[in-house]
Amino acid sequence: MNQSQLKSNDLSTFDQYESEVRSYCRSFPTKFQRATGYRMWDVEGKPYIDFFAGAGALNYGHNPPEMKKKLIGYLMEDGISHTLDMASEAKETFLNRFNDVILKPNRLSYKVMFPGPTGTNSVESALKLARKVTGRQTIMSFTNAFHGMTLGALAVTGNKFKRKGAGVPLNHAVSMPYDGYMGSNTDTLEYIESFLKDSGSGISLPAAVIVETLQGEGGINVASNEWLIGLSEICKRFGILIIVDDVQMGCGRTGSFFSFERCGIIPDIVCMSKSIGGYGLPMAITLIKPELDQWSPGEHNGTFRGNNLAFITATEALTYWETEQFAEEIKVKAGLLRNALDEFVSEFPELKGEARGIGLMQGIAFEPGIAERISKASFERGLIMETSGTDSEVIKIMPPLTIDRDGLAKGLNILKNSLQAVAGEKNAILSH
Numbered sequence: 001m002n003q004s005q006l007k008s009n010d011l012s013t014f015d016q017y018e019s020e021v022r023s024y025c026r027s028f029p030t031k032f033q034r035a036t037g038y039r040m041w042d043v044e045g046k047p048y049i050d051f052f053a054g055a056g057a058l059n060y061g062h063n064p065p066e067m068k069k070k071l072i073g074y075l076m077e078d079g080i081s082h083t084l085d086m087a088s089e090a091k092e093t094f095l096n097r098f099n100d101v102i103l104k105p106n107r108l109s110y111k112v113m114f115p116g117p118t119g120t121n122s123v124e125s126a127l128k129l130a131r132k133v134t135g136r137q138t139i140m141s142f143t144n145a146f147h148g149m150t151l152g153a154l155a156v157t158g159n160k161f162k163r164k165g166a167g168v169p170l171n172h173a174v175s176m177p178y179d180g181y182m183g184s185n186t187d188t189l190e191y192i193e194s195f196l197k198d199s200g201s202g203i204s205l206p207a208a209v210i211v212e213t214l215q216g217e218g219g220i221n222v223a224s225n226e227w228l229i230g231l232s233e234i235c236k237r238f239g240i241l242i243i244v245d246d247v248q249m250g251c252g253r254t255g256s257f258f259s260f261e262r263c264g265i266i267p268d269i270v271c272m273s274k275s276i277g278g279y280g281l282p283m284a285i286t287l288i289k290p291e292l293d294q295w296s297p298g299e300h301n302g303t304f305r306g307n308n309l310a311f312i313t314a315t316e317a318l319t320y321w322e323t324e325q326f327a328e329e330i331k332v333k334a335g336l337l338r339n340a341l342d343e344f345v346s347e348f349p350e351l352k353g354e355a356r357g358i359g360l361m362q363g364i365a366f367e368p369g370i371a372e373r374i375s376k377a378s379f380e381r382g383l384i385m386e387t388s389g390t391d392s393e394v395i396k397i398m399p400p401l402t403i404d405r406d407g408l409a410k411g412l413n414i415l416k417n418s419l420q421a422v423a424g425e426k427n428a429i430l431s432h
């Protein structure tokens with residue numbers, strides 16, 4: 001069948017030719033065509049508000065004009081596109097700007113490693129390095145963690161379904177309870193520390209702990225500042241490296257460039273990808289304390305480490321972080337979002353929702369089944385919004401950080417209508 005014979009929004013090509021592994025297209029069954037800022041349009045011209053932001057790869061929105069201009073300019077000059085890990089002018093500019101705008105003002109002195117251009121590759125490189133530097137094998141991770149889909153990253157990921165996909169044993173990792181996992185009365189750090197202290201615990205001293213400061217995929221679980229500081233202190237005391245996976249929460253998602261700025265810890269290694277490239281272009285970095293940078297040349301590599309098109313847009317994206325203004329705006333919008341969610345929770349008590357999250361990474365947790373229906377109802381009304389959590393029990397609100405108040409209000413209005421629709425269904429079932 002050629003393209004012109006297809007009805008405009010016919011999805012049969014994907015059914016016919018694409019693998020069953022595809023997933024997001026099942027939640028959002030339409031064919032997208034264009035997008036700018038926080039708006040997307042499908043082939044029939046139906047508009048959508050984006051509360052998904054490419055799972056965190058589009059923090060600066062779709063096709064941000066300044067980045068697009070730089071990218072087109074670079075392409076028109078035949079700027080070099082692919083360089084593996086050779087030196088290029090585009091990479092040099094990125095490294096200098098990243099130091100000037102991000103690292104130096106935060107008094108950080110990390111060396112920058114470019115692994116393959118995905119989050120999971122950054123995580124693999126961090127785990128490998130931690131094992132190499134310490135000579136130990138075990139990595140401590142947390143319940144409901146998500147770190148990526150390759151074997152090393154899967155071994156430190158909580159989700160049973162995703163782990164099972166490995167098809168082989170996932171070894172050399174030990175999962176510990178995240179902040180709040182055992183209820184608000186249990187300090188999970190005490191529990192963790194008792195395992196580390198006790199020579200009868202059955203756990204060998206880990207090379208590193210890998211942690212998300214806020215678990216996005218795991219259901220919007222926020223670790224408290226005290227917990228993160230306490231974890232960092234335990235790591236210091238036992239000589240364990242601390243790796244922060246900032247693949248999704250970095251680049252401003254929780255209100256500051258790095259998600260750990262709120263608690264002031266200094267991780268030994270930081271993993272970043274998703275929005276670091278700025279335009280949805282593939283790029284990842286692993287930040288390493290200089291004394292830990294014990295790699296031999298080529299010990300970790302990858303063909304697409306030198307995506308210069310991403311270096312161009314990543315450099316431009318740093319402009320947002322030159323002043324405090326962008327972070328201030330995120331805080332204001334985060335407050336508006338939180339107010340709206342609190343209001344929704346009390347307005348629809350029959351849905352028994354619980355508002356969660358910080359920054360522009362918030363959501364509402366429900367009993368299993370509800371969140372997926374809200375996501376579906378929202379899609380029908382023109383809002384792209386995913387679910388998260390092991391049982392998809394949380395609606396995940398993650399707009400581009402650049403969304404304006406009007407866009408935020410419009411999206412929240414669609415969400416409210418969807419909540420009303422799902423509450424209505426629930427009341428109808430109860431009254432039968």
Ligand SMILES: *Cc1c(COP(=O)(O)O)cnc(C)c1O
Pocket residue numbers: 117118119120121123146147148149212216217245246247248249273274
């Ligand atoms: C998305 C994500 C990853 C994996 O990134 P990919 O680019 O999909 O490999 C790892 N860690 C966290 C916290 C993520 O959100």
